Amino acid sequence: MDDDQRRRRLIPEPVDRFATGEEYPEYRVDLERIRFSPYFARLSAVTQVVSPSGVGQVVHNRLTHSIKVTAVARAIAMQLTTTDPEQNAIVERxxxxxxVVVQAAASAHDLGHPPFGHLGEQVLDRLARERLGLAEGFEGNAQSFRILSALDVCETVKEGLNLTAASRAAVLKYPWGRTIHRPDLDPADPTRMPRGSTASRWETAPPKFSAYTLDLDDMLDARSAFTAIAPWQQTVECSVMDVADDIAYSLHDLDDFYRAGVLQQAAVAVEFRTFLRDQHTLAALDADELWSRAPGHSLELLRRRIVSRDPWIASDEHFRASVQRVATELVEGLLAVPFDGSSRTERAIESFVSSWIGRLQRSVLVVEEPNVRSGHVSLLPEAWHDVTVLKFVHTRFVIDRPDFATYQRGQSRVLDVLVTELDSWLDDPRDGPRAPQKLLDFVELATDGYFRLRADNPDWLPADPESDSGRPQGDPRALGRLGRARGILDYVASLTDEQATALAARLRGDREAWAFGS
Incomplete structure (x- = not known):
């Protein structure tokens, strides 16, 4: 590939003042623009999974998570480019x-996470489609790309950060849109579709994607620099970021749960011991019988799910070995000693996390023609199963806990109030102009974007729901409604958890929020 093609920006600009003796200072510009972004700083006040309240500032937020993903990703990238000459040749092809591109992508990968993390993402998607009439809904990955392409600003362009093609492409974990420019594969068989691309029974709904139609031209421009990569595949740099994200997520959440005391060793131990003891019995049960049994059934359901969803890599032998390894080192090892804040338990968690990260980030390979559900850089089968089982622990024993539902219901209500009240405010002809200026700016930006779509790519516009012909919406009022809806989502997604909660209280007229500026 032509290096100039990878380093292409939407608008050329001088970069000499950033030069630090590196071969390609353009990439350093990308990295620093992301790190100096207010959207990056905002991540320090966005919950990863467990809120810091009540347990002190010991748990991860989206910023600390992103920093650690960046460290893991850089280590993997250095490993790929300095160890095996044959592997390096594949990477170059x-x-x-x-x-530096890998670090930029890792720093930017969570910029679009709304308040309250993945729960907020799901709630905003539902509200976008059902309340605001946006067929594309809301997606955190697409929001991250939108921030880089349009919402954030820098000194050289009016909209976006004007990143190189390499850095823009490295953020595209799911390089397609929700309604158009999707993989032209076999949607009837989820094992033949890219991971995350379909809302099948094997995937979390809704399907994932990396660009709204407003930003598709930027996505396609960035991807055009990578002619050796299949349309549905990540670039090598994106694959490295994605693997690093999986590694960090699987371990740092466990770190948080252990410190916060919400991961109970007894319950986890019973599940793992029973599965290891009764695996053959559990495997022989039909689905109805399995659902009625506990413990051990959750791990067996996980095994069946990965075999059905990812037969290209799933292995009963590897799965059992991973369950045994996690049982020994996490369940019977780390969790057997409750965290009490002492130096002894601090060393224990540090030793556990660092040893697992070291082993996992060394367990990667480069594949020139990967399975459609994998990437050019992926984990070895043993490590892939390890990450799957580690993720299972915090999903099954923390995230799925009934007592978490109380908090989640409240957080959902906050987002519902924000979207409903802001939409009503903007619809008020007398008071609408007094809405927050940032919200008005976002609405104007999105509305202008839809009018550009009508001029440049009218087929990308959503179909008019009032038309039997399925023709795209082109009426100025319809485009204005779309722009207002997207602008509201851009605004709400830019808030921190605390800002979202406080603003919802003020919009509801809660007495404690009446004080000006509270």
């Missing part, structure tokens, strides 16, 4: 793997 696929477009290269610059460690």
């Amino acid at each position: 696929l477009g290269g793997c610059d460690p």
Whole structure:
């Protein structure tokens, strides 16, 4: 690949003042623009999974998570480009793997996470489609790309950060849209579709994607620099970021749960011991019988799910070995000693996390022609199963806990109030102009974007719901409604958890929020 093609920006600009002796200072510009972004700083006040309240500032937020993903991703990138000459040759044929580009992508990958993390993402998607009439809904990955492409600003362009093609492409974990420019594969068989691309029974709904139609031209421009990569595949640098995200997520959440005391060793131990003891019996049960049994049934359901969803890599032998390894080192090892804040337990968690991260980030390989559900850089089968089982622990024993539902119901209500009240405010002809200026700016930006779509790519516009012909919406009032809806989502997604809660209280007229500026 032509290096100039990878380093292409939407608008050329001088970069000499950033030069630090590096071969490609353009990538350093990308990294620093992301790190100096207010959207990046905001991540320090967005919950990863467990809120810091009540347990002190010991748990991860989206910022600390992103920083650690960046460290893991850089280590993997350096490993790929300095160890195996044959592996390095494959990387170069696929477009290269610059460690600074990988760090930029890792720093940016969670910028679009709304208040309250993944729960907020799901709630905003539902509200976008059902309340605001946006067929594309809301998606955190697409929101991250939208921030880089349009919402954030820098000194050289009016909209976006004007990143290189390499850095923009490295953020595209799911390089397609929700309604158009999707993989032209076999949607009837989820094992033949890219991971996350379909809302099948094997995937979490809704399907994932990396660009709204407003930003598709930017996505396609960035991807055009990587002609050796299949349309549905990540670039090598994006694959490295994605693997690093999986590694960090699987371990740092466990770190948080252990410190917060919400991961109870007894319940986890019973599940793992029973599965290891009764695996053959559990495997022989039909689905109805399995659902009625506990413990051990959750791990057996996980095994069946990965075998059905990912037969290209799933292995009963590897799965049992991973369950045994996690049982020994996490359940019977780390969790057997409750965290009490002492130096002894601090060393224990540090030793556990660092040893697992070291082993997992060394367990990667480069594949020139990967399975459609994998990437050019992926984990070895043993490590892939390890990450799957580690994720299972915090999903089954923390996130799915009934007592978490109380908090989640309240957080959902906050987002519902924000979307409903802001939409009503903007619809008020007398008071609408007094809405927050940032909200008005976002609405104007999105509305202008839809009018550009009508001029440049009218087929990308959503179909008019009032038309039997399925023709795209082109009426100025319809485009204005779409722009207002997207602008509201851009605004709400830019808030921190605390800002969202406080603003919802003020919009509801709660007495404690009446004080000006509270």
